[in-house]
Amino acid sequence: MGPDRLSIQAFLDDLEASFRQASQRGEVASYIPELATVDPGYFGISVCLPDGSVLSAGDTQKPFSIQSISKVFSLAIALGREGDRLWKRVGREPSNFAFNSVVELEMEQGRPRNPFVNAGAIVTTDAILSGRTPKETLAELLLFVRAACGDDEVYINQRVAEAENRTGHRNYALAHFLKSCSNLNSPCDRVLGTYFHQCAIEMSCQQLAAAGRFLAGFHPDFDMIGEPHVRSINALMMTAGHYDGSGEFAYSVGIPAKSGVGGGILAVVPRRASIAVWSPGLNRYGNSHLGTLALEKLSRFTGWSLFEVARV
Incomplete structure (x- = not known):
């Protein structure tokens, strides 16, 4: 009990x-x-x-600042939209390297190990950005998070997002390497601008x-993304x-x-x-x-x- x-x-x-x-x-x-x-x-x-x-x-x-916890929510949206097609671009294996490793991404030939290392989260952000503007994508993400917690008082800290953009050289390197491997569809600065704002959500x-x-x-809304996707996210967590x-x-x-x-x-x-x-x-x-x-x-x-x- x-x-x-x-x-x-x-x-x-x-x-x-x-x-x-x-x-x-x-x-x-x-x-x-x-x-x-x-x-x-x-x-x-x-x-x-x-x-x-x-x-x-x-x-x-x-x-x-929830930072990389936001990757759970962007992954939920991406799986709801892309389903198993997402796994052609991102792996499901644990990493032996630091979360922002460029070496591992090169070893994997541009396919990130999982959606929670930075390279994998950048690809996931690219997937939910497809066909949308950054503003629309972030609005969808905030709507999802607010629905998940049942509270509309969840916001993005603009100062944190701007600070991450100024200092995010390693993430820019990851994005450009992904782009060189044809694993990023939108322009690098567009994807990263969205990604940095996503990480700057405060809760x-x-x-x-x-x-x-x-x-x-x-x-209360158990089928927010469907039980199979919940199982996948929990396994990856x-x-x-x-x-x-x-x-x-x-x-x-x-x-x-x-x-x-x-x-x-x-x-x-x-x-x-x-x-x-x-x-x-x-x-x-x-x-x-x-x-x-x-x-x-x-x-x-x-x-x-x-x-x-x-x-x-």
């Missing part, structure tokens, strides 16, 4: 109190100027349950936890949602999740919970240090790991 709501809330309160005193918090993402100034002392965690209740502790109402933990309900299987740290995350936490360099993590436990955690300090893989630790502790407390073996 697992713990009840009161037990989970008490656990979250104790966890937040403990993490407030943590001395090791990781390092904030310094290569994006707008993220480099975020206070690493923030910590929040929200757990959305199938009955609609949301259990929270810490800084769960403060918006933060709170409470909003993000609610948005994950369609992946956990208990969103498990195997590739934390870049080259995905294996370690699966081992220690054991649930599908997607991280972002803003310090957020969206995690889903099918039919049981949708979870969002935020702590800006990152580990060596570019994933939230305390966020990862929080999910590991929560997974062990609840028995929500997909690899948990029930005692008989």
Whole structure:
């Protein structure tokens, strides 16, 4: 059965109190100027349950830059539109390299390993941009995210998007290499302008936890993208949602999740919970240090790991 709501809330309160005193918090993402100034002392965690209740502790109402977590939503739209045709352009394998590796893309001859590394997300953005303007594409993406979380107060931080465009030289290199391999249809600057704005979406933990309900299987509009696509996204979140740290995350936490360099993590436990955690300090893989630790502790407390073996 697992713990009840009161037990989970008490656990979250104790966890937040403990993490407030943590001395090791990781390092904030310094290569994006707008993220480099975020206070690493923030910590929040929200757990959305199938009955609609949301259990929270810490800084769960403060918006933060979701960054690569947005790749989950763009992938959902792309799969809804393209279906399995998308996999001709993007792979489904874990990566052994950093999320922004040019070397891996060259080794794969312009077909990114998965849609969560930067090159793969750029191709996914190109797919949803096809036949539309960047403004129309971003409006569709925001509409999807707002519908997913049931809250219209979700916006793009223009300053963050502009900062990413100014400093996104590695992403420009990836886009131009994709273009040279005929795996990018729209102009590079058009795709990247859309991609940077997508990553600059801001959400709170409470909003993000609610948005994950369609992946956990208990969103009021369950068929937002169709069950087969939900299964595909959850599988990719498990195997590739934390870049080259995905294996370690699966081992220690054991649930599908997607991280972002803003310090957020969206995690889903099918039919049981949708979870969002935020702590800006990152580990060596570019994933939230305390966020990862929080999910590991929560997974062990609840028995929500997909690899948990029930005692008989």
